[in-house]
Amino acid sequence: MRSVDRLKFIKPLEPVLVLEAPVSDDWLHEIKYDGFRTQIILDWAGARALTRTGIDWSKRYWPIVAAAEKLKAKSFILDGEVIAPDPDGRPNFHEMHSRMAWNAELLAFVAFDILHRDGQDLRSLPAVERKAILWDLVKPAEGIVQYSQHVEGGGAEFYAAVEKMGLEGMVSKRRNSPYRSGPSDIWVKTKCxxxxxxxxxxxxxxxxxxxxxxxxxxxxxxxxxxxxxxxxxxxxxxxxxxxxxxxxxxxxxxxxxxxxxxxxxxxxxxxxxxxxxxxxxxxxxxxxxx
CATH class of the missing domain: 2.40.50.140 (Nucleic acid-binding proteins)
Structure with missing residues (x-):
């Protein structure tokens, strides 16, 4: 029996809804993925996938869990969204339930933050630094674990592009913000x-x-x-x-x-x-x- 405790679920940061995207250069902007918010935790006993409330859905997301265990780290906590991507990569929320039941290998996990890696709690680091650490971890992954790309500044232009693509909306994060559990306006979501x-x-x-x-x-x-x-x-x-x-x-x-x-x-x-x-x-x- 191991004496080292397993990594524990961290309550996710919840973005606040706003009606207009922030326009200053102080923000990072990402696509808002239409799926199920998920936390992937890897520790000495393997990986598991937890819902936004901490319920273990590893069996439903078994291909994602298997892919996460191949990433080059001893331990991590990733925050992201499980989606059902169409051939062009767009999330198709209406396909989520059938793929969870019958075709879990056709799901994907889009990672947009990293809270912990190899024994280090990363939540106090600026968002832009956490994204760099996340990219370093996720970039070798093929398809089923993906990295959420972002742009810095240009919120109005990013919103216009998201709307033109017919996507649900965008999430903006203060460039130098830490990660805080619960509702916080350091992340805001703008819907189309x-x-x-x-x-x-x-x-x-x-x-x-x-x-x-x-x-x-x-x-x-x-x-x-x-x-x-x-x-x-x-x-x-x-x-x-x-x-x-x-x-x-x-x-x-x-x-x-x-x-x-x-x-x-x-x-x-x-x-x-x-x-x-x-x-x-x-x-x-x-x-x-x-």
């Missing part, structure tokens, strides 16, 4: 916008607050979207107000006497953040013809 059509279930109007539309997609509640109501839009929607209970599936937290429910089939175009389970920072662009 999407525009799509939704069903408008009802209007929530409260004094002193912006009017909110309660939206659904494919019959399922999707979240709120703010509305700047014009007089014509308001008159048109008031003709569709109905009495009665809210539609099924709408959370109680968003229902109440201040909500006016609409008759079915009111469609609306909504701008919202890409890659979210529910509408976030959404705004209703216009009501569509019935």
């Amino acid at each position: 916008w999407e525009v799509g059509d939704f069903e408008l279930l009802g209007l929530k109007r409260e004094p002193g607050k912006q009017t909110v539309g309660l939206m659904a997609r494919d019959g399922k509640y999707a979240g709120p979207a703010t509305i700047a109501l014009t007089k014509a839009m308001r008159e048109r929607l008031m003709q569709r107000v109905r009495k009665g209970k809210p539609p099924e599936g709408v959370p109680k937290a968003v229902t109440g006497p201040e909500v006016e429910w609409l008759k079915p089939s009111v469609k609306a175009r909504v701008r919202y953040l890409r890659g979210e389970n529910k509408l976030r920072h959404a705004s209703l662009q216009r009501v569509l013809d019935d």
Whole structure:
């Protein structure tokens, strides 16, 4: 039995969401990979893969674990994202579950930080120095363990490129920042916008607050979207107000006497953040013809 303890899981740093990318040269910018946040730990007993909450998913990610054990180090802790890459390298989140179940060899681990290597805790080093150490470790890997490339400065241009490629967004990291567990604005994420059509279930109007539309997609509640109501839009929607209970599936937290429910089939175009389970920072662009 070994007397040396195994390396322990470190709670990951969580980037704060912002609506515009930082533009100063003090930041590194990376693609935001659409997958599952994962920590790979290698120590004397081998490698293991842990979820963002520390659950061991080594069996699901066995090819990644096997590849990590071939990297030239005695021990390390890597922070990154497990993705299901398409042939062009783009992450395809919709393929994640089937590959985890049937084709784990078609997954990849994109490493974007290193917290520990060969007995040294690296978290106090500047981010740009940790990236250099990470590159030195990961560069010999072939395909299944990848390095997250970055650019320094030029946040607005990087965001424009990410949006043009149809990716989820970007993560920006202060060049000289240490690694701190938990939410921190030394890392920020900027998501790209999407525009799509939704069903408008009802209007929530409260004094002193912006009017909110309660939206659904494919019959399922999707979240709120703010509305700047014009007089014509308001008159048109008031003709569709109905009495009665809210539609099924709408959370109680968003229902109440201040909500006016609409008759079915009111469609609306909504701008919202890409890659979210529910509408976030959404705004209703216009009501569509019935």
